[in-house]
Amino acid sequence: MSGQTYAARAAAPVSAAVRTRAGALWRADRQRVRGTWLWPLTVLGPLGVTLLGVILFLMRHDYMVKPFLEGKTSGFAVATGELGMIHVFAIGLGAALLASMIVDLEHRSDTWKAMFSLPISRWRTYVVKFAWCAGLLAVSSALMSVGYGALMVWQHLGPLPWRELATIGGLVWVAAMPLLAFQLLLSAGFTNQALPLTVGILAPVFGMGMSRIPAWMPWRLMTQALVYSTGGVVSGGPGVALTWYTPAQIAAAAGIETVVLVALGALLLARREIR
């Protein structure tokens, strides 16, 4: 050991109020999630949906491709027609699982108390965890678009519609943000993840297809994003646009809901007693 005391060595950073920067929080979360199922899940979700598409094409090839060959629909509509709803459900489920896993790391290891005994802002910690989940979900969404593209290439469904592929991945991801924020709020609030996960699995099943709940609700918002992205294919056939919101409205609603829900979650964590 050097002769220098801890106090002396600590003096430099102590001279000014030290706050952990968001970048450090981001890097710390990257170190924490290493070796967990967060990354594999991010890849396995879209891979699973794409493989399901492969199975569907193998089993029902003629029925699925026929409208395209007859010129009644686009190749993109063929690729997304059967898988679209599964895609949205997978992203919704992914949001619930990622949110649960990232905070359960802290719940399970009882590390909230160790972390918040450091000069760490609680609300920043929460926001960074949300950002991590949003980032992972963005990777999943991008892979989902890649999956559609791969199916189209494999089935010779015409040239790749880059714009539509980007829209379906991007818009569903944007619309998933309120759901992610809601699930993170639940997962951070409950040490036992049974309830958040039950809600995360069941609510999309019922909520995404339910026309009775308001259109701005997180689950409906995701369905609307899908309907817009597929040109109404999913909701009742080509050309039938049943969406109420434009992409700008979807983005605006998602943005407002996300900010409110993330702020609420951060506030609750900041005020929470860590026992």
Place this chain on the structure above:
Amino acid sequence: MTELVVQTQGLTKRYGKRDVVDRLDLNVARGEIYGFLGLNGAGKTTTIRMLMGLIHPTGGSAKLFGRHVPHERMQVMRRIGALVESPSYYAHLSGRDNLRVLATLLDVPEKRIDEVLAIVRLTGDASRKAGDYSLGMKQRLGIAAALIGSPELVVLDEPTNGLDPAGIHEIRDLIRSMPREHGITVLVSSHLLAEIDQMATGVGVIHGGRLVFEGPIGDLRARSRGHVAVAVDDPARALAVARASGLPLGAGEIAGTPEGGAALAGDAHAGPDELVLDSVEPGDAARLVRELVTGGVSVYRVEERTRSLEDIFLELTGTEVPV
């Protein structure tokens, strides 16, 4: 004047109708090893959690390095390392990676990880998953985590819980070396008096949420000096004779008599009809016996008794010894 690193005034935490911590005035001076002693459930961990800003006090105030917590916690937490209750660790990460997470958050260089691993003697096991560590190793990892930011104050909540004797010895040596070798002030809580006795320079005893003693450990030890119990046939007469002799008598003077009360408060071993001499000087005991016999009191038995620190702790906390 000695700088107070930790200072609480009337610190209170209420859950429902129960004051878990009740108007606590705690003072920890720089360079001290402060033993925070109390039975399980006395309020030690709750106090430490309030100091760390993890829970909010119902009343009173707490200052660390002169700054109020939790309001100004951001300004002081960089100077503090803590192990609150059980060690926290990510089971899927190695010991080194666990410390790396903290190093990233505190912006300390990688070599500091090696230093703290060496301090707690975990270098050889640094690559193993923390989930596979023994309890003692997890505890040492927790202490390494508390030290990684080169703190000026280390708060250790029951650091030897669940350790075997060798582990306890090791942690005790480590704590003792902190002020001496590294200039660290240590606040260490325990429910074991013997443990605190062996490492603390100052001590605070908490019971039922209230601080019942605070001072140098020497003051606590001074209370353990012995006394002489003299069994007599006529307690009232013996008391009069003894008072007239001017010899120092115990706090209650005579046990089992209405005017005497307990021989010494909390002295569970004092029997009835015993006169208590608050001195172990041989001359004093001899003189008392002589005075009693001369005064017509029959002396049945003269016995020197010492009180262990345990007895004093039980006396302070008002706890009965199970028979």
